Amino acid sequence: MGYEFTREDVRYLTSEDGIAALAEVDRLELSTRTHLADIGRVRARFADRSGALVETVLLRRRAVGKIDGGRHWLFTDDALQQTTPSSVARRRADRVAGRAVHDVTCSVGAELSALVGVASTVIGSDLDPVRLAMAQHNVPGATVVRADALVPCTRDTVVLADPARRAGGRRRHDPAALQPPLPDLLEAYRGRDLSVKCAPGLDYDALEWPGEVEIVSLDGGVREACLWSPGLAGAGVHRRATVLTADTAWELTDAEPDEIPEREPGEWIVDPDGAVVRAGLVRHYAARHGLWQLDPRIAYLTGDAVPAGVRGFRIIEQLKYSEKALRQELARLDCGVAEILVRGVDVDPAVLRPRLKLRGSASLSVVLTRIGRTPVAFVCAAGVRA
Template identity: 80%
Template sequence: MGYEFTTEDVRYLSDAAAELSEVDRLELSPSTHLADIGRVRARFGDRSGALVETVLLRRRADGKLAGRHWLLTDDALQQATPTVVARHRATRLVDRDVHDVTCSVGADLSALVGVARVVLGSDLDPVRTAMAARNVPGATVIRADALMPCSRGTVVLADPARRSGGKRRHDPAALMPPLPNLLDVYAGRDIAVKCAPGLDYDKLAWDGEVEIVSLSGGVREACLWSRGLAGSGVRRRATVLDADGGGWEITDAEPDDIPEREPGEWIVDPDGAVVRAGLVRHYAARHGLWQLDPRIAYLTGDTVPDGVRGFRILVQLKYSEKALKQELARLDCGVAEILVRGVDVDPAVLRPRLKLRGNRSLSVVLTRVGRTPTAFVCEPGARA
């Protein structure tokens, strides 16, 4: 559990740039922590906890939130939308009046300022609203319950809390506010709701668009877009972002016709956003690929899409631990990257049992083709 900030802490920290800078010059590592805390207490007394916690949270926020000006709480930082993702979402709300009804400390508000016409934020937590007002001076921030609408004619942006005391909540009804209640309250309004990417959206009977977003190769979130904000004819979208904000998208409005063929020269593992969004076939059709098996997300083809890692197939064999061990020994493999999908194999358990002693680094893709567990031994990290 992190430091419990108060509104008085926020008032103090808002004018404590010099004090924060002084604390930030300390190492504050595990080996120096006690000595550093002693120095801060001697210098700043009962303000030391707020100062140290803010410095540590800002360090953790580097690479996630743009700038070093943020006032944060531990839970708020854990759930805060990365700036790159927030800016992407804001591009779909240009020149709209937007009300973030769960604004927390303002990560999404910050991306909306200068893009949306009017930016309003609200939250039930008085500490977070005070932080948001300090963090995003270009937005209007008030204290309000997300389940009691207090604006009209705005696009509603919501991010129900999925964490409490550092623990994740997975049940939509256990979010804060509960997702079903939130959707009922704003029925008929243009709304965008940030959710966990693993949520079962089909159970929500959502009639708009579900966008799955990955950042730097990791799936970060999903966003439910109401029909008025959804792309034309789009129910599912995968958005793949780079750390610099570049990227690409694919939707279920694109064709998904792909051939059924034997494995090609390469295996391609699509980005996790594509897999979570159920757009593997659409991605394959766009790039002239096909599936190793209709129920498995690994793709294959004779080329690799630009910027995507591919695995050049050297050997295909029916998988057994003994057969794979023999093949890797024959190929002089000493280091093996093991990727698994569709078969019950734990790479961490399998790797030491292979007893690799060669000089070559290879990749092993373990999967199922039809009912047959299959191993593909590949050159790792190769590109067409």
């Protein structure tokens, strides 16, 4: 659990003395190797301010690559863990461009920062006075007030919310255990234009959300689900996958066609991005790129070409899966290193890999899945990006 900041800490850290002290502490390595010695130096120099200074420097270092300008922000540990990456926040801000927006759980201001200059008016509120003070420092262009997210205090605004899913570093999975509870939040803003950031594992089918559910991935990892009320949803869209990388951004929705052929495996296997899988848009993705499924119930796709920028696995051999048969085939192909991908069969790659007794020189990929009820192994050239 991280250092417990106070409003007095925030006042100090944003003062001339605090800014100079942070710069001094930031010159220290603060690694595992030097931790004790560095902490001793900070305590000797700054006494009771040392905890706030060291924690802020470490949090700012962790924020690099996640939050634009994060080396100058103030955070708490829990806030940084849940803070929306800037690239994701910017994508959401684009969808409400030109509107007046109220982030009712603004925390330290990541969403506010993306909204400034995009939305016509930017308001942030939170119950935590420390995080509010941090948000005011981090995003001076937003209006920040203390308010309960479950008590509407603005009119004619798009409402953004990000219920807390962490406490003391632990995740909460029950929607009713979030802060504020998701059912209460949805009821409080019923009939309003509303966007709610949720955990990607949310059972949104059970939620029976009437608008759009957007699943967002960043650099290959699924980051969040976002609920968009009907007034903010795309026309005819109930599911959307948004895929963000350092170089590209693209979207796929259930308003697109999903008709695909049934064929034998092609030359390549493609594992769709996790956002596509979580959003239930595997067939739509296949239709867009001229692919088809290995099996109708499995998310692996196949085809004779790989979509641009996507990693594909060129099939060398296909065999009915057994551990013995796979071991023999990999030995025949002189395999010494195997990447193992599994979907639809009960196999643990970490357990299987040493039992394959790989001693060759080639690097290959193995895709374990099933076609119908038959477990199948595809031995492939090492995955390559088109």
